[in-house]
Amino acid sequence: MTDTSLAQLSNQAVYSAMAVLTLAMLAYALYLARIAPGHADDASQEAVRERRLVTAGNATDADQDGPVEPAAPDAAQTGGPGDAEPRGARQAAGVGWALTLLGTALLVAGVGLRAAEVHRWPLGNMYEFALVGAMFTLLGFIGWSTRRDLRWLGLFVVTPVLLTLGAAVVVWYTDASELMPSLKSYWLAIHVTVATMTVAVFTIGAALGVLYLVQDRLEAGGGARRSFMARLPSARALERLTYAAHVVAFPMWTFTVIAGAIWARQAWGSYWNWDPKEVWSFVIWTVYAAYLHARATTGWKRQNAVWIALAGFVCVILNFAVVNVYFVGQHSYSGL
Numbered sequence: 142m143t144d145t146s147l148a149q150l151s152n153q154a155v156y157s158a159m160a161v162l163t164l165a166m167l168a169y170a171l172y173l174a175r176i177a178p179g180h181a182d183d184a185s186q187e188a189v190r191e192r193r194l195v196t197a198g199n200a201t202d203a204d205q206d207g208p209v210e211p212a213a214p215d216a217a218q219t220g221g222p223g224d225a226e227p228r229g230a231r232q233a234a235g236v237g238w239a240l241t242l243l244g245t246a247l248l249v250a251g252v253g254l255r256a257a258e259v260h261r262w263p264l265g266n267m268y269e270f271a272l273v274g275a276m277f278t279l280l281g282f283i284g285w286s287t288r289r290d291l292r293w294l295g296l297f298v299v300t301p302v303l304l305t306l307g308a309a310v311v312v313w314y315t316d317a318s319e320l321m322p323s324l325k326s327y328w329l330a331i332h333v334t335v336a337t338m339t340v341a342v343f344t345i346g347a348a349l350g351v352l353y354l355v356q357d358r359l360e361a362g363g364g365a366r367r368s369f370m371a372r373l374p375s376a377r378a379l380e381r382l383t384y385a386a387h388v389v390a391f392p393m394w395t396f397t398v399i400a401g402a403i404w405a406r407q408a409w410g411s412y413w414n415w416d417p418k419e420v421w422s423f424v425i426w427t428v429y430a431a432y433l434h435a436r437a438t439t440g441w442k443r444q445n446a447v448w449i450a451l452a453g454f455v456c457v458i459l460n461f462a463v464v465n466v467y468f469v470g471q472h473s474y475s476g477l
Contacts, residue, residue, distance in 0.1 A: 147258035148317065152310075154251035155272065159306050161244035162299050168237035169296035175230035176293075177369035226372070234292040241295060245279040248306075252276050259317040264333040265324060267465055271309035273334075275302045277341035285345075293373045297348040308462075328404035332397060339393040340457055346386030347454040350447045353379035357444060380443050384436055387450055391429050398422050421460040428453035 226234075252272050256263040263269040282298045285291060320329075357376035359368060374382070401422065402412040413419060432453060435446040 144258050144317065147254050151251045151254035151258060154247050154254060155306065155310060158244045158247035158251060159303060159310075161240050161247060162303050162306075165237045165240035165244055166296060166299045166303060168233050168240060169292070169299060172230050172233040172237060172292060173296060173369040175233060176226050176372045234295070237295050237299075238286075238292065241279065241299060242283065244299075245276070245283060248272070248276050248279065255317075261320065262330045262334070264329055264337070265320050266315050266318070267313040267461075268309050268315050270333075270337060270461070270465075271305050271313055274337045274340050274344075275305045275309070277338045278302050278305075278344050281338075281341050281345060294345075294348065294352075297352065298345060301344055301348070326404065326407065328400065328407070332400040332404050335393055335400065336397040339390050339397055340461070342386055342390035342393065343454055343457055346383055346390060347451060349379055349383040349386060350450050350454075353383050353447055354444060380447065383447060383450065387429065387432060391433060394422075394426055394429065398426055417464050418460070421456065421464050425453060425456045425460060428456055 252263055255269060255272065259265065259269075264273060278298065279302055282291065282294070352370075352373065353376055356370050356373060356379055359370050360376050373379070401419065405414060405416075405419070406412045428449065432446055432449040435441045435449055436443070
């Protein structure tokens with residue numbers, strides 16, 4: 142098969158993945174819409190309270206004649222079937238999950254075909270970075286979903302992945318080309334792969350951080366009761382998930398910076414050259430280190446710490462979408 146045929150197949154796989162992931166995004170949005178509590182839920186909860194009062198009153202009357210058996214707990218109290226998701230919501234989540242798996246498989250195929258086309262590790266320009274980063278984000282989400290129920294997170298992972306893929310095919314697309322001499326090294330597979338994996342985890346952590354801040358605000362104001370956020374984990378749980386994601390990502394980014402310095406020594410003769418990419422990579426490391434320090438420091442509000450983490454993700458975006466394109470340096474290999 143010729144390189145031209147491989148390029149066409151890769152592009153078709155990426156476009157197909159985008160179409161499938163768009164449907165997955167809509168399915169996840171429908172899932173969240175259908176699990177949102179409404180007036181019906183309020184009425185059922187009021188009926189439960191009334192039944193409890195009646196049961197308590199009957200028990201008081203019965204005490205005059207003798208002891209009675211305690212009433213069985215209501216499903217709404219135990220979190221059983223009475224608190225189950227609507228059938229339509231479960232179906233929408235199932236469709237979203239299946240489409241996410243299919244879209245991820247298509248994207249993996251697109252990346253693999255691109256690698257076969259260029260005859261190297263597909264991380265030589267902005268287009269390839271975006272494809273691989275989106276792929277790792279989806280794989281990370283799928284892997285985590287096998288350990289816990291993350292259907293509620295699907296919309297907030299698939300949407301940034303779609304935005305990244307859209308920018309890749311519209312703005313950053315470039316035909317296959319030879320690598321710069323400094324990039325022809327096994328460190329490309331090590332350093333850049335770990336960097337893209339780390340950005341994928343940072344993306345999931347940022348999505349969790351935004352959800353935490355929204356949930357915390359709603360819980361403080363009492364506005365979560367009629368929102369789909371009422372069916373999501375509590376603010377405290379979301380904050381812990383945010384922290385867990387960053388605890389995984391930060392050592393990976395530390396390795397990325399160190400590996401980049403080692404590669405720079407081999408390619409350019411110095412561990413540190415104050416290149417714009419090097420400087421911004423260190424800025425990212427510093428901001429996320431500040432987040433972890435603030436998170437562990439007594440007296441710091443968790444909300445403020447999460448804002449620092451989101452600032453770190455803004456730095457990640459600037460490093461990828463601005464520094465790679467507009468800053469001239471030894472890392473000017475965006476391919477645009």
